[in-house]
Amino acid sequence: MIGVFLCDCGTNIAGNMDMEYLKKELAKEDNLIVHESIFLCSQLGQDLIKETIEKEKLDRVVICSCSPKHHGDIFKECIGEKMNPYLWEMANIREQCSWATENKEEATQKALALIKGAIEASRTLQEIGQAKVPVIKDVMVIGGGIAGMHAALEVADKGFHVHLVEQNPNIGGNMCKLDRTFPTDDCSMCTISPILNETAMHKNIDILTMTDVEDVSGHPGEYIVTVRSRPRYVDFTTCTGCGDCAKTDLVMEKPKLDGPLWLDRIKIHEDLCNGCGACAKLCAKQNDPPALTQKEKDAIPEYDTHKCVGCWVCVEKCPKKAIEITNVCPIVVPSEFNLGLGFRKAIYVPDSQAVPLKYLRDPETCLQLNGTMDCQGCTTVCKAKAPCQDTEEVRQLKVGAIVVATGYEQYDLSGTEYNLEHPNVITGLELERLISPSGPTLGELKRPSDGKIPQTVVFIQCAGSRDRRYAEYCSKICCMYATKNARLIKADHPEIDVTICYIDLRAAGRGYEEYFDQAREMGIRYIRGNVSEVLADGDQLLVRTENTLLNEPLLLEADLVVLSTALVPSQGTKHLIETIPLVPGKDGFIAPVHVKIAPVDTATTGIFIAGTAEAPKPIQECITDAGAVASRVATFLKDDQITVDLVTSHINPDICIKCGECNEICNYDAIDTEGDIYEVVDVACHACGMCTTVCPTNAIELRYFSDIQLEKAVDGILEKDRDSVIAYCCSQCGYNAADLAGTAKMRYSPEVKIVRVPCSGRVTIPQMLYPFTKGAKGVMIGACLEGQCHYIDGNIKEKEKVALAKQILDLMGIGGEKLELFNISSAEGAKFVESAEKMVSRC
């Protein structure tokens, strides 16, 4: 027995249709009972529904009232008290009928067709159960920058165990490299240092440094992540971070090394040496060839560092204590942490304030590890005996949720008009190291070519950003960080002429405009003009720009040029996009599942994003992201099990041929193709239904919004009114736009009758053609705007199907113009009406 409940909605519905006629017509149906209520959503109305279900032993319910988007949840809960909450349908006779139709008679007839559609569809409904998936309470955070650390801390504070995976030897990411931060000029290291230590000390966080993510399998709630940790060649537990091994006497005159160096390990103090030759003899006994040789008696021995293995016998045995260790490790290479400025040894920590402060050896340059010689330098000097042979370690970790915080890097502008090859053309991040007190110049602004203090500094904004050739988007933080660095230079050296060439100054944020005002007051010159090229005349640089406000081409002289380089996804971010199911945007960053309403959720359930892996953003927004992500993770993992309503797709293994088409189209990695049979991972499935459109054997089907359910809805409508245009509207946009049109009392032809689908991409070609076989005048599809599909790209895929179906309709002689897809956002009620009218006029 089906119970049909008509709602008057006061006069909202009953005022524009003949309720008596509807009841009379519906009463002609077999096995059906009709009730009317003035307000069905009221307690009285709900009681009527519940009592009728019990009394009449209803097995299906049809609610004829407002939009399911309006009171759908109320009715679902009410009906769910008495029967399975999916055994009912809703006919939207308010927004999409009484409000959208001028003529009462027409509205009544349209309502009858919509109700009949809902009745027929309701007959096809099956009970829908729930699946419970066990949840692992551990979380993995990938990336130990400011966003990752903060997310890890927030999640750990909520009681979850966190594996924090970092590819570098230390945590802290790019923020560790900054001198100060806008708009407060706080010392970056002072801000981040407590966070670094708190992360390292937290009992719920274990940090995996030098570790890459290799693979992610499993499903939301139980991901299995394979991680590979590269060896440090220094024992992590015993190393005290004392730095004896990295001792050096190298003083750099300019910020940049010309190349790798092999320094002397020892210094012979000529004033103390008496030329006894003991050292040379000992050296010759120990080493072949010897590093110390005495050409003639009483002469000061000659030393060749390329032969010295660092046994230190000479230092220990010299009777005059004339030999001093200057470099335990003789190998010097440019420092990665300092972006190629400054130097490090083959045994090193990235930065003196690195967390964890544990040394590591670089197997490429370490003389012992790369096999150049049996070097014993650090192994002998280290009191803790920490340098060791070491191997990489591959582990599998089980986690319930994953946070991706893999960050950004600077666009490589080598080989462009910006002349980055010139040593005095540097990037913003390089400048941070040059003015940082812990940087290679200890905070002295020296230009790389010769170490002189520059007298003119030109900042070039949008270097690579907002540019179709490099990065099309605005990198968001550059206006502010260039202004910050310009201010810091000006504050230290008021005599330096500082110019910023910009296109548009974007200072939107708390305290930003004021910060910019102060910069102008400090005498920083802003020129509104993009830079065409950077030329060089020896160490001197020339910058071609235009003062666009004066219409004047300019040639600026500069001692130092700083490029505000575009921010692009880091290598780690790109690697992760290839490794785990993440969807990149057009800009290459990881796209959130919805840019507005789900900004830290990815398309894959249980995988979240924070920080600049998503887009360029300032530190405060990374922190906001991290907090949001921690909240989302906690919500996701709060119970021991995740409960999912099985409105998802399911595969009939008897007819599945395992072709993999469903897996190919699925944006959520929700098809498990590992086992003997293909299965839908219910907890990952978003129930968009796109998979059902590509299965060649119809083996995969949505449990709700099934093929038969949609077909019967169309049947019901057309049975009552063949002069109809069937409008398949997606639940996310097209349907909402139609509701909005009705709410605004925009009228459109009652011929247009809407059948709700989860996503436009769920509509198959047969479903497009089917209404024509039943006499429909036309078919339209209401989809989200391109690029705004709530299931990522259902509308784009649907567009291809519509093009094909149009050809079929042409061949059939019906005419392809009788089918059309319209991209309409939720807010575009008027566009829905316009599209509907266009369709009616065509059919």
Added chain:
Amino acid sequence: MNPVEKAARDSNVEKCVQCGKCTAGCPSGRQSRLRTRTLVQMAYQGQDVTGLPELWDCTTCYNCAERCPKGVNTVDAIILLRNLAVQKGNFPRIHLSAIENLYNTGNGFPLSPEVAQIRAIIGLKKEPYDVSTAPEELEKVKKILDITGFLELVRGGTT
């Protein structure tokens, strides 16, 4: 849409953010009145720029178009606008001699004694191989110019 508007539209002037990269890198603009960015802005605002004399200062080196971050086809726009200018009779008379040369010798800038001397110094043939040294080819060039009414068009210029 009138032809000037169409030329502007076809060249993507609506994408221009007035950054100034074009003017900044313009070798001609350093010596002349040409301000490419301003031309693009005027075209974007629907102004008819075909009467501006600086339209003829562009050497079509394509520095601006290649480096334009937004993909505005500045040089193509200038060439289109010049064609429209000629059709309207807005044509600097100073270019007429080059055009007469083109018609009479097949080369807008025929060999000058100075250039001939330089060619000799660097060991090139006295005369370059072009239409001016191939009379039968020159006749073909003239024929094309006659059929298209080229001379009438440019001689009608008033500027």
